[in-house]
């Protein structure tokens with residue numbers, strides 16, 4: 001029987017080689033898978049919103065409802081031109097304003113309201129419907145525009 005003699009120096013060299021190989025793989029391994037597409041923000045970002053309505057009935061038979069912007073929270077890139085399209089689905093009309101700006105308008109049922117926006121200051125801006133601003137007026141119909 002033949003016994004393979006491996007000198008101690010070689011064993012150290014082999015271990016070092018394996019460690020180097022694993023270390024290299026760890027450093028160069030891809031963190032994200034490349035795809036053919038590109039993120040939405042690489043072109044002008046268009047954000048689509050609709051008006052919705054929640055309806056329910058209390059045990060005593062009383063109807064309660066709340067109108068909503070949907071989605072209720074959106075992220076907007078800071079100092080980038082974005083288009084906000086709001087389609088009126090529920091509710092006859094929703095006159096609105098964006099707090100802290102001079103942006104205002106009305107979303108009408110069956111129609112699309114298009115806003116071209118660019119926020120020069122980061123923060124949370126509230127899109128408030130004047131008709132349905134709180135619980136006592138079938139709201140609060142408020143969306144949060146997070147500019148970051």
Ligand SMILES: [Cu+2]
Nearest residue numbers: 094129132141
């Ligand atoms: Cu409203």
